Amino acid sequence: MKTKTIHNTELNVSMFCLGGQEWGSRDDKTISYNMLDQYVGGGGNFLDTANNYAVWRGEGGESETMIGNWFADRGNRNDLVLATKMGGSANDAPMSSAPEHIRRECERSLKRLQTDHIDLYYFHCDDRRVPLEDQLGTMNELVQEGKVRYVGASNFKAWRLAEAAAVSAANNISSFVCVQQRYTYLRPRVDADFGFQKSTNDDLLEYCKERDFQLIAYSPLLSGAYVRDDKPMRAQYLHADSDARMATLMEVAKEVDATPIQVIFAWMTGRGVIVISGASKSEQMEESFAGFDLTLSDEVLDRLDTAGAE
Numbered sequence: 421m422k423t424k425t426i427h428n429t430e431l432n433v434s435m436f437c438l439g440g441q442e443w444g445s446r447d448d449k450t451i452s453y454n455m456l457d458q459y460v461g462g463g464g465n466f467l468d469t470a471n472n473y474a475v476w477r478g479e480g481g482e483s484e485t486m487i488g489n490w491f492a493d494r495g496n497r498n499d500l501v502l503a504t505k506m507g508g509s510a511n512d513a514p515m516s517s518a519p520e521h522i523r524r525e526c527e528r529s530l531k532r533l534q535t536d537h538i539d540l541y542y543f544h545c546d547d548r549r550v551p552l553e554d555q556l557g558t559m560n561e562l563v564q565e566g567k568v569r570y571v572g573a574s575n576f577k578a579w580r581l582a583e584a585a586a587v588s589a590a591n592n593i594s595s596f597v598c599v600q601q602r603y604t605y606l607r608p609r610v611d612a613d614f615g616f617q618k619s620t621n622d623d624l625l626e627y628c629k630e631r632d633f634q635l636i637a638y639s640p641l642l643s644g645a646y647v648r649d650d651k652p653m654r655a656q657y658l659h660a661d662s663d664a665r666m667a668t669l670m671e672v673a674k675e676v677d678a679t680p681i682q683v684i685f686a687w688m689t690g691r692g693v694i695v696i697s698g699a700s701k702s703e704q705m706e707e708s709f710a711g712f713d714l715t716l717s718d719e720v721l722d723r724l725d726t727a728g729a730e
Contacts, residue, residue, distance in 0.1 A: 421463030422689055422712055427632045429570050429597050431539060433466040433501045435689045436712040437636065439698040440467060444482030445474035447700050452486045453493075455698075458705050460496070468600075468638075468696050470505035470544060471525050481532050488534035497535055504529050505574060505600075507544035508616075515616070517547035519558040526562055542572040542600055545616045546580055552587045560593035572636075574600040575618040578627040585631075596633075599624070603637035603693065605646075605684045606665055607728070612656035619656075636694045646680050660729040668727035672720055682711030683724075690721050 422435045438459045443452035456467075473483035484504060491497040506525035507517045529538065541562070543555065562568040573581060573596045581599060588595030603620035612619065620635065628635045644651040646669075653662070673680045688695050689712060699705040716724075 421465075421709075423465075424634075424692070424694060426570075426597055426634045426694075428595075431501055431570065431597075433694065434464045434712075435694050436464055436685070436708060437466040437468050437503070437694055437696045438464055439638070439696040440469040440483045440487060441473045441698060442477075442483070442700065443469070443473075444486035445477035449486065449489075451700055453490055454702070455700065455705060456487075456490050457494075458702060459699075460499070462705070462709050465499065466501045466503070466694075468503045470508060470542075471529050472505075472508040472544070481528070484529055484532035488532050492534050501539045502533065502535065503540035503542065503572070504533070504538055505542040505544040507542075507547060515545060515547070517543050517545075517550050517555045519550075519554055522555070522558045522562070526567060530567065537567055537569060539569045540572050540598070541568040541570070542574045543576070545575045546573070546577070546618075552584050553591060556584060556588055556593055556595070557591065563594045570594075570597045572596055572598045572600060574638075575602075575616060577618060578621075578623040581624075581627060581633070598634035598636055598694075599628070600636040600638055600696070602639050603635065603688070604640050604642055605669060605687060605724070606642070606657045606662045608656045609659050614656065634694060635692075636696060637688060638696045640684060640688060640695050640697055641681060646684070664729045665724075665727045668724060672716075672724060676714070676716065676720070678711070678714055679707060681707060682714050683716070685711030686714035686716045687721060687724050690716050691725075 423432055424435050425432045469483045469487055472480040506522060508515055559571045571594050576599055581596060584596055601620045602614060602617050608619050627633060642654060645653045669680050669683060673683045685695055697708055699708060
């Protein structure tokens with residue numbers, strides 16, 4: 421399993437981060453435990469969840485509760501790097517990054533996860549109603565108290581990350597160590613709207629490259645739309661550029677004797693991106709493992725990078 425140390429942290433993590441969005445809601449205990457066990461058995465050590473997973477199927481918090489129970493049953497909490505989030509809507513917790521909300525949701529997450537600390541705690545979204553000084557100051561207090569090790573951002577634009585870095589430096593408080601953002605091989609249309617979610621763009625890629633700032637990608641497979649006929653491609657990706665990139669992706673997959681999904685994972689990790697992906701079946705996990713183990717040549721990586729509509 422390929423690993424990477426996130427810059428300015430002591431977190432050495434699998435570049436394949438297992439996403440637990442559906443654990444405890446769509447995926448029952450048997451499925452959730454099987455996927456967690458298979459992932460750890462294959463060398464993975466990085467888990468991603470959130471306080472509001474999966475509020476659209478239940479109350480929110482089901483995923484954290486499932487992970488906490490698994491930790492307790494397996495006795496392996498200290499073997500894993502645990503990431504969770506606050507700020508997104510969850511039952512009686514509206515979308516907010518106010519100090520009192522941060523503290524309350526942190527305590528709730530710690531209880532559900534049956535742990536005394538969170539390795540990486542994200543702001544799930546950019547709440548511009550609350551000054552960054554207040555948000556980061558509260559997170560810094562949690563770090564000082566030992567409840568949180570490092571702080572991350574999710575769904576933040578590059579200029580807001582730069583603003584947050586300046587606030588942290590000016591106040592000598594904990595700063596963001598990574599950004600978790602929507603990112604996949606296909607590029608969205610220029611008019612694409614994902615609601616509060618933010619899609620990775622050239623500005624963010626440049627920011628991450630210039631500052632050695634870690635990008636962690638979510639929704640890399642677009643819910644199966646690359647390969648499944650029953651999963652139509654989202655309208656945000658329907659344009660000529662996607663047609664051209666899809667053709668190159670399929671060509672490369674054939675050339676290297678891999679699936680398109682495996683090529684996507686290999687391309688992303690080849691460019692230094694840590695990737696969050698989930699699974700509910702053993703064969704899906706095995707396909708993912710093979711993709712993260714695949715190494716593409718520089719020529720192939722460049723070909724994938726430059727593919728697109730003229």
